[in-house]
Each structure stands twice: as C-alpha cells, then as structure tokens.
Amino acid sequence: MKISKAFIPTLKEVPADANIPSHQLMMRAGMMRQLTAGVYSYLPLGLRVITNAMNIVREEMNAIGGQELLLPALNPESLWIQSGRRNIPNFILSIKERDLVLAPTHEEVIGYIASMHIQSYKDLPQTWYQIQTKFRNEPRPRSGVLRGRQFIMKDAYSLDRSWEDLDKSYDAHAEAYKKIFTRCGIKYFIVGASSGAMGGTGSQEFMIESEFGEDTTALCPKCGYAANLEVATSNLPKAKRVEKSEPTKEIHTPNVKTIDQLVDFLKTDQSRFAKSLVYRHNGKPLLILMMGNDQLNESKLTAALGGGDIAPMGAEELLSLTGADGGSIGPVNLRGFRIIADKRLEGMNGLISGANKNDYHIANIDLARDAKVEEYYDLRSIEVGEPCPKCSGALKISNAIELGHIFKLGTKYSDTLNITYLDESGKAQPVIMGSYGIGMERIVACYIEQNHDKDGIIWNKALAPYQIHLIAVNMNSKDVAEVSEKMYGELTKAGIDVLLDDRTNITPGFKFKDADLLGMPFQVIVGDKGLKNGQIEIKRRKTGERIMVKLEDASAEIIKLLAE
RNA sequence: CGGGGUGUGGCUCAGCCCGGUUAGAGCGCCUGCCUUGGGCGCAGGAGGCCGGAAGUUCGAAUCUUCUCACCCCGACCA
Incomplete structure (x- = not known):
C-alpha cells in the first residue's frame, strides 16, 4: 500500500478523550475512531491488525478440532427469558421495534442448536466457535476498546457427554489460548476465577498485568499461585479459642461503633471481634459475621449464597427491624435473620459483638453456644502480603486486564434449555458444556499496552498491519523515487506486506515520525544520503538499531530479517 | 445509578468570573514559493448556528433554567 493513496489518518496530538496508551496510540495511528461511547469504527490499519489476530485464533482453534460457525447477533428475547438471563443487570441491549435482543454472548443460541441436533452420544464431543460482534449494556464504557458496548469476541463452546470429557475440552482450550497469546507476543498469566453470572463449576482467566486493568489479582511470586481477588484465598491462621467459655456479659460501649474504636476502647485485639454486616438476600434479612476488620468479598458472598439479589440493608430499615x-x-438473640459467618470465625469463643442495643456490646460469645450460625463460608477479601494458600509465600496484588476467560459450564444451560443426548442404554443425559471467550480488540490493546514507547507502537511480525514501512525520504529526488518504487515492487512480489511512504512535499522528519508512530517491525529508508554510496538503510523499530546494506542486497537482506 | 468535569473550525485549546465591534491561537487543510535525514520556512486563503432548547437583557460563546452528548471517579462488570 502506498501512503499517498491510503486512508491512515494519523494524529500528531493526543485526542482529549484517550487516557491510556493503547487508546491514545490506536487513535493517533489512525487505527480507529470513536462513533459513540464504547463503540468504535475500525479503519483499515486497525482492521488489518484485528484480522491478523483473528487468523491466529482461527488456526489455534482449528488445531484443537474447533469448527467455525457464525451465529446471529439478533436473538429472540424469549430465548433469554427461558435461560433466565434476560434480566441480569447491565447485560443485554435490546431493540425497540421488536421482541429481539442483541446477543451479549451465545450459550443460548448454541444450546438451541444443540438441543435440536445433538441426539446421540455418537454426536459428541463437539467444539463450535465463532468470531463475531457482541453487544453489552455497559453502564460505563471506558479505556478505549477495553470496555465497549460493542466488541468482537471469539467465543467457543464445547459439548461433551461426561465431566471427564469436559475436562479434556477445557484443557485443550487452555492450551490453545496459551499458544494464541504467545504467538501474539503478549505476556500473560492465568488466574483462577469466579464464574459469575456465566454459571458453572470452574473457570480461569487469561490476564495481563496493567495499572489500567479493572480486575484485581493475587499472585504468589514463589509458587505461581494466581487467582482473581474474587476467589483468592490466603493461609491466614485462625484465631485461637480461649480456654474457657465464660458466660456472656453485656458491656457498655458508649458511642463506640467501628471495630477500630472498639479495639481502642476495650484494649482488645481485633481478632476477638465479630463484625456484623447486614444484608438482604432475595428480600430476606441476612447477618454476616466477619472477624475483626476483615473485608467482606461480595463475589464470594454471591457465590456462597448461590446468586440472587444481594444488597446491604438500609440504616432505617435496620433500626426498625432490630x-x-x-x-x-450482633448474632446473639437476633431474631428474623439468617446468620452466616466467615470461616475464620468457625469454632470461635470469647468473642465480642453487638448487643442489638445501641451503645452496648456482648462479650464472651461462643458462636456454637450463643448464636445460630447456619453456615461458615470463606467470605473475606485477602490483603497484600498475606501467606499464599499453597506455599505460604507473601502474596502480591496487582491490577490486570482480562484477555480471555474459560468456563466449565457443566449442565447449567443443558438443564434450562433441555440439551440432552441418548447414551448407550438409550437414556437421556444432559450435555456437559464449556464456554471459552477471547476479546479480540483486547488482544490488540493489550499488545500495545505492552509494546510501545514514547514515539509510538512497536509491532511484532505476527500482528503488524504491514511488515515493512518503506520510506522514500525525498520523492523529489529521482533516484530515491525510482529506487523506492523498485523495492516496493520487489518486496510486494515476494509476498511481503509493504507500506510505502511515497508522499511528496512532506519533510523527511514527518515521515520518520509517522513511521515510528505506526510501528512496523522494520523501516526501510531510501534517501539520497545512502544512495550516494549505493546503500539503503534498515531500521529495526523495536531497538532503533540501524544497518546499511548495499542496494543490490537489500531485498534479500529484508527477506532474511523477516524470516528471523 | 451517585459524584465531578468538559462541550468554541478536522485536532488540541484560549476567551466565559466581570455580557458590548466582524469569536481567537497552534496544528491540520487549500494555493504559490522554498526546503528535503526527525512532525521545515515564507506568503496568501478556506473553514464556526460557540452541543441543543427556553429565558434574562437594548445586546448572550459569556448570566439563568432545562436538556443532550462525551470524559473521569465510584457502583456495576458474563
């Protein structure tokens, strides 16, 4: 492609709305333009990169036996009502004119097809995937392409007859994902994750570490333990029981509300306190006990309660109820509440908690004796530096961007959408499903987050929109114009994607700046300076290293460099 | 959905408090000259319902009210 004819609208200045490097550079390099919040047009250069990523994804998905299909973005609303996912908050965008919705993911449609056509165990296993546009009702799109209302996703679905086979499908996808991100040149890590609204029995996320990430992950530098904070655990020791359970007694604690104030007032370690959090779960009052200042992890709470509506109880409501x-x-003599507690409190005695009477607390609580705790769950958010659950090394906490997510769905959709097959004995069995997603734009944005400098993007060969950026330093020089045109022809003929800057009346400096911004792996510079000695220059974008080669060796040298 | 911010030429912004000629700058764009190894130089030029509506006023980019859009923080995030 010749830049003189290409549509690559580069920008010298950073657009005001772009806050993170990938967003700024994708705008400045003319890869995309925003249409409305969370919705972008991909311009030719941007599309070339996404297409490269798609082809890598296709190759690796095909390699594990995936079959590509293409499902409609427009879905009947009824299908989503049937699966129970129509009213998940901030999930589905709908259209006004008909009872149709824009699909945010495709378990439902896959299920619809599978329920019709998967009939026998002989039809299994299957892996189906697509690369397609998804729509989500994001309350707040942000960070350029990282969180949009419309985005391209590779979504894959496995259908198996047993949980063991699901494990195989799942592992195959995990391996494919590793290959995909490695080929793309992205430094990633894998964490155990929550399955959230997707449902299912297990999931992992493929992440990159980034200060701009919306996820928080716990990592053990020592043994490699890695988990999303939504599910991360630590090996904090339990507090010890006191030797003897004394009778409970009321203590006067005027104007002492928080755990910190209590610790101060009673000169007692915070682990002796059971902090009470009051929620409603599906409308019913729920008391949650946490040790001392431990923070409740709402993701863990949701998982423990098996979903449903969960919201903190309002202050007035609480007052009128208690x-x-x-x-x-506190948990002692509290009526009308279901009581659950964090595992750290299990078996504890000698505790202090609220008396359900303002300005009073109760001491010497033995949870087993004095409270009706229905169940103990792991409900706390871990903190930086806590011991790793596997090796007790100090855990590190960092922000991360989610590139891909793989789920063991199990029978969740088979149950609601009635997806069954007949086994050898002719008995109907639910199909065991998995689902596997990759955000295609996120591949591009994450790559740029990890590979840029002050001058622009630094593409690798796998994702680069063009392999070679051929710069005709001065088109007014007959020699330069001729040689660059000739090289362009030769390289193109050799099957190399070349971008030729053949613009006239543009200063060399402008061309160099553009070339660094666009970031092709190699710049081939044809100027009078080199031609005087029968040479052209090759600059490696990543390192800035420049080599001079003889004109007649140039094409061969470039082909050699690209074959590295 | 709560809190905050911003809407002025294609882009980045000034002007707004304190209302008053014809609304500005830099970049980009067009024409010509010049220059040709790091976003040159000179000269000329085009391009604006100052986000929208309603008000206050002799007069509104500027003040008031409403509204829309976008951005940020939070909530949310399969």
Missing part, C-alpha cells in the same frame, strides 16, 4: 443502629448489631 431496634439498634449498624454499629451495635
């Missing part, structure tokens, strides 16, 4: 304010609630 007769006390938030700082004075």
Whole structure:
C-alpha cells in the first residue's frame, strides 16, 4: 500500500478523550475512531491488525478440532427469558421495534442448536466457535476498546457427554489460548476465577498485568499461585479459642461503633471481634459475621449464597427491624435473620459483638453456644502480603486486564434449555458444556499496552498491519523515487506486506515520525544520503538499531530479517 | 445509578468570573514559493448556528433554567 493513496489518518496530538496508551496510540495511528461511547469504527490499519489476530485464533482453534460457525447477533428475547438471563443487570441491549435482543454472548443460541441436533452420544464431543460482534449494556464504557458496548469476541463452546470429557475440552482450550497469546507476543498469566453470572463449576482467566486493568489479582511470586481477588484465598491462621467459655456479659460501649474504636476502647485485639454486616438476600434479612476488620468479598458472598439479589440493608430499615443502629448489631438473640459467618470465625469463643442495643456490646460469645450460625463460608477479601494458600509465600496484588476467560459450564444451560443426548442404554443425559471467550480488540490493546514507547507502537511480525514501512525520504529526488518504487515492487512480489511512504512535499522528519508512530517491525529508508554510496538503510523499530546494506542486497537482506 | 468535569473550525485549546465591534491561537487543510535525514520556512486563503432548547437583557460563546452528548471517579462488570 502506498501512503499517498491510503486512508491512515494519523494524529500528531493526543485526542482529549484517550487516557491510556493503547487508546491514545490506536487513535493517533489512525487505527480507529470513536462513533459513540464504547463503540468504535475500525479503519483499515486497525482492521488489518484485528484480522491478523483473528487468523491466529482461527488456526489455534482449528488445531484443537474447533469448527467455525457464525451465529446471529439478533436473538429472540424469549430465548433469554427461558435461560433466565434476560434480566441480569447491565447485560443485554435490546431493540425497540421488536421482541429481539442483541446477543451479549451465545450459550443460548448454541444450546438451541444443540438441543435440536445433538441426539446421540455418537454426536459428541463437539467444539463450535465463532468470531463475531457482541453487544453489552455497559453502564460505563471506558479505556478505549477495553470496555465497549460493542466488541468482537471469539467465543467457543464445547459439548461433551461426561465431566471427564469436559475436562479434556477445557484443557485443550487452555492450551490453545496459551499458544494464541504467545504467538501474539503478549505476556500473560492465568488466574483462577469466579464464574459469575456465566454459571458453572470452574473457570480461569487469561490476564495481563496493567495499572489500567479493572480486575484485581493475587499472585504468589514463589509458587505461581494466581487467582482473581474474587476467589483468592490466603493461609491466614485462625484465631485461637480461649480456654474457657465464660458466660456472656453485656458491656457498655458508649458511642463506640467501628471495630477500630472498639479495639481502642476495650484494649482488645481485633481478632476477638465479630463484625456484623447486614444484608438482604432475595428480600430476606441476612447477618454476616466477619472477624475483626476483615473485608467482606461480595463475589464470594454471591457465590456462597448461590446468586440472587444481594444488597446491604438500609440504616432505617435496620433500626426498625432490630431496634439498634449498624454499629451495635450482633448474632446473639437476633431474631428474623439468617446468620452466616466467615470461616475464620468457625469454632470461635470469647468473642465480642453487638448487643442489638445501641451503645452496648456482648462479650464472651461462643458462636456454637450463643448464636445460630447456619453456615461458615470463606467470605473475606485477602490483603497484600498475606501467606499464599499453597506455599505460604507473601502474596502480591496487582491490577490486570482480562484477555480471555474459560468456563466449565457443566449442565447449567443443558438443564434450562433441555440439551440432552441418548447414551448407550438409550437414556437421556444432559450435555456437559464449556464456554471459552477471547476479546479480540483486547488482544490488540493489550499488545500495545505492552509494546510501545514514547514515539509510538512497536509491532511484532505476527500482528503488524504491514511488515515493512518503506520510506522514500525525498520523492523529489529521482533516484530515491525510482529506487523506492523498485523495492516496493520487489518486496510486494515476494509476498511481503509493504507500506510505502511515497508522499511528496512532506519533510523527511514527518515521515520518520509517522513511521515510528505506526510501528512496523522494520523501516526501510531510501534517501539520497545512502544512495550516494549505493546503500539503503534498515531500521529495526523495536531497538532503533540501524544497518546499511548495499542496494543490490537489500531485498534479500529484508527477506532474511523477516524470516528471523 | 451517585459524584465531578468538559462541550468554541478536522485536532488540541484560549476567551466565559466581570455580557458590548466582524469569536481567537497552534496544528491540520487549500494555493504559490522554498526546503528535503526527525512532525521545515515564507506568503496568501478556506473553514464556526460557540452541543441543543427556553429565558434574562437594548445586546448572550459569556448570566439563568432545562436538556443532550462525551470524559473521569465510584457502583456495576458474563
């Protein structure tokens, strides 16, 4: 492609709305333009990169037996009502004119097809995938292409007859994902994750570390343990029981509300306190006990409760229900509440908690004796530096961007959408499903986050929109114009994607700046300076290293460099 | 959905508090000259309902109210 004829609108200045490097550079390099919040047009250069990523994804998906199909973005609303996912908050965008919705993912449609056509165990296993545009009702799109209302996703679905076979499909996808991200040149890590609204029995996320990430992950530098904070655990020791369970007693604690104030007031370690958090779960009052200042992890809570509506109870409501304010609630003699507690409190005695009476607390609580705790769950958010659950090394916490997510769905959709097959004995069995996603734009954005410098993008060969950026330093020089035109022809003929800067009346400096911004792996510079000695220059974008080669060896040398 | 911010030429912004000729700058664009190894130089030029609506006023980019859009923080995030 010749730049003089190409549509590559580069920008010298950073657009005001772009806040993170990948967003800024994708705009400045003319890869895309925003249409409305969370919706982008991909211009030719941007599309070339996405297409490269798609082809890598296709090759690796095909390699594990995936079969590509293409499902409609427009879905009947009824299908989503049937699966129970129509009313997940901030999930589905709908159209006004008909009872159709824009699909945010495709388990439902896959299920619809599978329920019709998967009939026998002989039809299994299957892996189906597509690369297609998804729509989500994001409350707040942000960070350029990283969180949009419309985005391209590779989504794959495995159909198996047994949980063992699901494990095989799942592992195959994990391996394919590793190959995909490695080929793309992305430094990633894998974490254990929550399956969230997707449902299912297990999941992992493929992440890159980034200060701009929306996810928080815990990592053990020592043994490699890695988990999303939504599910991360640590090996914090439990507090010890006191030797003897004394009778409970009320203590006067005027104007003492928070755990910190209590620790101060009673001169007692925070691990002796059971903090009360009051929620409603599906409308019903719920008391959650946490040790001391441990933070409740709402993802863990949701998982423990098996989903449903979960919301903190309002202050007035709480007062009318218990007769006390938030700082004075406790598990002893609390009526009308289901009580659950964090595992760290299991078996504890000698505890202090609210008396359900303002300005009073109760001491010497033995949870087993004095409270009706229905169940103990792991509910706390881990903190930086806590011991790793596997090796007890100090855990590190960092932000991350999710590139891909793989789920063991199990029978969740088979149950609601009635996806069954007949086994050898003629008995109907639910199909065991998995689902596997990759955000295609995120591949591009994450790559740029990891591979740029002050001058622009630094593409590798796998994703680069063109392999060679051929710069005709001065088109007014007959020699330069002729030689660059000739090289362009030769390289193109050799099957290399070349971008030729053949613009006239543009200063060399402008061309060099553009070339660094666009970031092709190699720049081939044809100027009078080199031609005087029968040479052209090759600059490696990543290192800035420049080599001079004889004109007649140039094409061969370039082909050699690209074959590295 | 709560809090904050911003809407002025294609892009980045000034002007707005304190209302008053014909609304500015830099970049980009067009024409000509010049220059040709790091976003040159000179000269000329085109391009604006100052996001939209309603008000206040003799007069509104500027003040008031409403509204829309976008961005940021939070909530949310399969």
